[in-house]
Amino acid sequence: MTSVTSTKLSDYAIAIDTSAGTTIAVLSLGQVLAEVNYLEPMTHSERIGSAIQTVLAESKLSAQDISQVVVGRGPGPFTGLRVGLAAAQFFATGAKAELVGVCSLDAIAYSYYLKNPDQSLPLLVTTDARRQEVFWALYAGISSGVPNRVEGPRVNKPEFLKEHLQGQEHIVCDLAITASALGQVAYYQSLTEIGPSKDIAPIYLREPDAVPGKAKKVSG
Amino acid sequence: MATVIRDAQAADLEAIMSIEQECFTSDAWSIETMNSELLAPHTHYLVAIVDDSIVGYAGSSQLPGASQADIQTIAVKPNQRGSGIGKALMVALTQEAKRNGAKEIFLEVRADNTVAQKLYKLFGFKQIGLRKHYYQPDGVDAFVMKTALIDDVVLEPLVLGIETSCDETGIGIVRGNTLLSNVISSSMDLHARFGGVVPEVAARAHLEALSPVLEQALREAGVSLEQLDAIAVTNGPGLAGALMVGVGAAKALAVATGKPIYAVNHLVGHVGADILDQGKLTVPTIALLVSGGHTSLLLVRDLLNDVQLLGETIDDAAGEAFDKVARVLGLAYPGGPEIDRAALGGNPAAVRFPRGLTLPKDMAEHRYDFSFSGLKTAVARHVELAESRGEALAIADVAASFREAVVDVLVSKAIAACLDHEIPRLLLGGGVIANARLREVAIAKCAASGIELRIPPLSLCTDNGAMIAILGSQLVQSGYAPSTLDFSADSTLPVTTIQS
Numbered sequence: 262m263t264s265v266t267s268t269k270l271s272d273y274a275i276a277i278d279t280s281a282g283t284t285i286a287v288l289s290l291g292q293v294l295a296e297v298n299y300l301e302p303m304t305h306s307e308r309i310g311s312a313i314q315t316v317l318a319e320s321k322l323s324a325q326d327i328s329q330v331v332v333g334r335g336p337g338p339f340t341g342l343r344v345g346l347a348a349a350q351f352f353a354t355g356a357k358a359e360l361v362g363v364c365s366l367d368a369i370a371y372s373y374y375l376k377n378p379d380q381s382l383p384l385l386v387t388t389d390a391r392r393q394e395v396f397w398a399l400y401a402g403i404s405s406g407v408p409n410r411v412e413g414p415r416v417n418k419p420e421f422l423k424e425h426l427q428g429q430e431h432i433v434c435d436l437a438i439t440a441s442a443l444g445q446v447a448y449y450q451s452l453t454e455i456g457p458s459k460d461i462a463p464i465y466l467r468e469p470d471a472v473p474g475k476a477k478k479v480s481g
Numbered sequence: 482m483a484t485v486i487r488d489a490q491a492a493d494l495e496a497i498m499s500i501e502q503e504c505f506t507s508d509a510w511s512i513e514t515m516n517s518e519l520l521a522p523h524t525h526y527l528v529a530i531v532d533d534s535i536v537g538y539a540g541s542s543q544l545p546g547a548s549q550a551d552i553q554t555i556a557v558k559p560n561q562r563g564s565g566i567g568k569a570l571m572v573a574l575t576q577e578a579k580r581n582g583a584k585e586i587f588l589e590v591r592a593d594n595t596v597a598q599k600l601y602k603l604f605g606f607k608q609i610g611l612r613k614h615y616y617q618p619d620g621v622d623a624f625v626m627k628t629a630l631i632d633d634v635v636l637e638p639l640v641l642g643i644e645t646s647c648d649e650t651g652i653g654i655v656r657g658n659t660l661l662s663n664v665i666s667s668s669m670d671l672h673a674r675f676g677g678v679v680p681e682v683a684a685r686a687h688l689e690a691l692s693p694v695l696e697q698a699l700r701e702a703g704v705s706l707e708q709l710d711a712i713a714v715t716n717g718p719g720l721a722g723a724l725m726v727g728v729g730a731a732k733a734l735a736v737a738t739g740k741p742i743y744a745v746n747h748l749v750g751h752v753g754a755d756i757l758d759q760g761k762l763t764v765p766t767i768a769l770l771v772s773g774g775h776t777s778l779l780l781v782r783d784l785l786n787d788v789q790l791l792g793e794t795i796d797d798a799a800g801e802a803f804d805k806v807a808r809v810l811g812l813a814y815p816g817g818p819e820i821d822r823a824a825l826g827g828n829p830a831a832v833r834f835p836r837g838l839t840l841p842k843d844m845a846e847h848r849y850d851f852s853f854s855g856l857k858t859a860v861a862r863h864v865e866l867a868e869s870r871g872e873a874l875a876i877a878d879v880a881a882s883f884r885e886a887v888v889d890v891l892v893s894k895a896i897a898a899c900l901d902h903e904i905p906r907l908l909l910g911g912g913v914i915a916n917a918r919l920r921e922v923a924i925a926k927c928a929a930s931g932i933e934l935r936i937p938p939l940s941l942c943t944d945n946g947a948m949i950a951i952l953g954s955q956l957v958q959s960g961y962a963p964s965t966l967d968f969s970a971d972s973t974l975p976v977t978t979i980q981s
Contacts, residue, residue, distance in 0.1 A: 279729075304969075305725070305729065306724075306725040306728045306729050306732075306969060306970045307967055307968070307969045308967075309729050309732055309733065310732030310733065310735065310736055310742075310966035310967070311966040311967055313732075313733060313736045314736050314966060317736070323739075324736055324737040324738070324739065339681065339684070339685075339722070340684065340721070340722040340725060343684060343685075343687075343688050343722070343725065343726050343729070344725050344726070344728075344729035345729070346688055347687075347688055347691060347725075347726045347727070347729040347730040347733070348729040348730060348732065348733035349733070350691060350692050350730065350733075351691070351692075351695070351730040351731070351733045351734040351737065352733035352734070352736065352737045353737075354692065354695065354706070354734065354737070355706055355733070355734045355736075355737025355738040356737040356738075463685075463688065465685075469679055469681035469682045469685065470681065471675050471679040471681065471682065472675070473674045473675055473676070478861075478865065479858050479861040479862055479865065
């Protein structure tokens with residue numbers, strides 16, 4: 262039940278991303294009707310309900326008007342990322358809307374190309390992965406509104422990236438993710454033959470930190 | 482010491498006035514005013530009684546046939562505050578107003594009385610106006626507040642409950658006090674190789690399990706989301722990252738379906754589980770909740786507004802102790818059933834392992850608290866000693882003796898709580914209740930002490946969504962306002978916060 266094929270006639274989408282802060286937008290055919298952005302990284306589960314309610318109210322829509330839910334799959338810090346993915350699934354179920362997933366870094370690349378449509382150099386999008394690492398992906402332009410990701414998403418140390426891209430001239434982009442960009446990527450994907458992806462699995466890129474337990478010695 | 486709410490009588494006037502003067506030092510009503518309000522045909526006054534004495538009162542007025550009621554006053558003796566008496570009075574007043582056909586309730590409150598405002602907000606009151614200098618002689622402003630009553634009280638609400646506080650993704654559906662479905666997806670197997678619950682592994686599993694579990698719960702109950710009256714969700718205590726998955730999902734579902742949401746306490750949910758089995762909860766009761774994450778002893782006088790934490794573990798939870806000792810003995814995870822198996826035929830008196838926090842000096846400070854860390858270390862020492870001497874370890878004896886120590890402390894302290902508080906009732910909950918020896922000892926010792934023992938079926942003892950749904954259902958049935966959407970997941974939510 263991760264997705265329901267929509268039979269609604271409306272073309273309203275809600276985009277939800279919690280890979281960094283909490284960002285939520287309502288769009289109609291790619292046009293942004295309302296958006297809220299909470300930048301702080303620790304309040305996703307508090308904000309998510311009223312944030313959805315706010316964008317719906319601002320766009321004068323009810324949840325049942327929404328025909329598509331677009332969710333950011335990350336990468337991003339896991340705990341926050343999951344709040345958006347969980348919310349998107351249950352919102353889609355409750356609103357009987359279609360559910361599609363977008364790599365959050367694609368939305369950041371989209372925002373960059375919106376301002377720099379003619380950039381021909383490779384674009385490196387990075388976000389903070391903590392532990393002195395970055396999540397990253399490499400793009401080679403944008404076509405029909407969909408950023409062309411050629412490598413990633415991956416997680417590495419900055420030194421690795423430096424070496425990896427050695428000698429290759431590129432632009433570095435660390436813009437903030439916005440749900441409006443996420444929704445627009447999904448909209449432009451829906452105009453292509455392949456369409457947006459139904460894959461809403463979180464992009465973790467790291468295994469859980471845990472080691473198989475052993476009993477510790479207690480007597481010396 | 483249960484709180485009793487009854488209609489006020491003329492004979493209560495003196496007791497009421499004494500509280501009035503204690504609470505409203507500068508602007509108390511005169512005895513004449515109070516008397517005429519008590520006796521007026523269009524007013525409804527209640528008193529709250531604890532230990533045969535009046536500790537609070539409240540009054541409302543509503544003209545015959547009017548769709549509006551006014552709350553005129555509410556007061557609780559200062560030394561009795563914080564134990565849910567005000568809430569109980571509010572519940573009774575709002576229910577009475579609903580019965581008399583009220584659609585809205587109004588009240589005025591001093592602008593500087595934030596305690597009362599908080600109580601009113603809990604019942605859905607919102608500020609709609611301001612009366613300048615309303616309270617004399619202090620010249621303090623009054624906030625005018627109003628709450629809209631949701632149609633009639635839903636007597637048999639259909640409630641869906643979501644539970645993700647540890648390693649069980651649970652969604653249950655109840656109608657009134659009746660269980661319709663209770664679907665649980667456990668990530669226990671994924672934790673096995675780590676020897677204990679790994680929070681990140683649990684949280685990942687919740688996200689994967691949510692949608693299939695919801696679908697199955699709806700299918701088994703034979704209901705659709707549209708039919709629900711409310712959604713309930715655990716917002717603590719538990720693993721933060723795990724709780725947030727359920728909270729995020731529940732909030733979005735509530736917004737998408739337009740249903741009210743109730744954020745409820747996981748531990749109180751365990752107590753509520755007995756309603757699913759018995760159709761009701763008999764209070765007051767002592768409750769012993771034992772799981773991999775909790776070991777808590779509660780005193781429950783009222784499920785919705787009077788739950789008190791008597792004690793809890795100061796280190797490992799009992800279930801955790803089973804897991805850790807299983808590891809020491811080379812047994813698999815989860816430790817409870819493994820140790821039960823290993824203890825078959827073992828002598829529980831073979832090794833006298835320590836009983837944590839039972840010495841007189843500990844009992845003074847930690848009468849109802851538990852500690853299992855020392856016990857775990859004692860078992861490990863015993864095993865290492867045997868190894869260093871090259872002796873064969875009598876695993877059955879060690880397992881049986883360890884288990885006996887855990888069970889002994891759990892049951893003894895629970896029974897002490899019953900006897901100390903003169904409450905002849907004990908309710909068990911939590912996954913460790915699956916342990917056969919624990920049940921056996923509890924049954925025998927309760928019978929010997931004349932204590933009535935309640936053990937719900939295991940499917941309701943382990944973490945599950947139905948117990949969250951039933952707690953939500955009780956709140957709806959009692960006319961409690963829903964939670965606002967901004968509540969947070971609170972890993973250390975105190976048991977006194979029954980609804981957030």
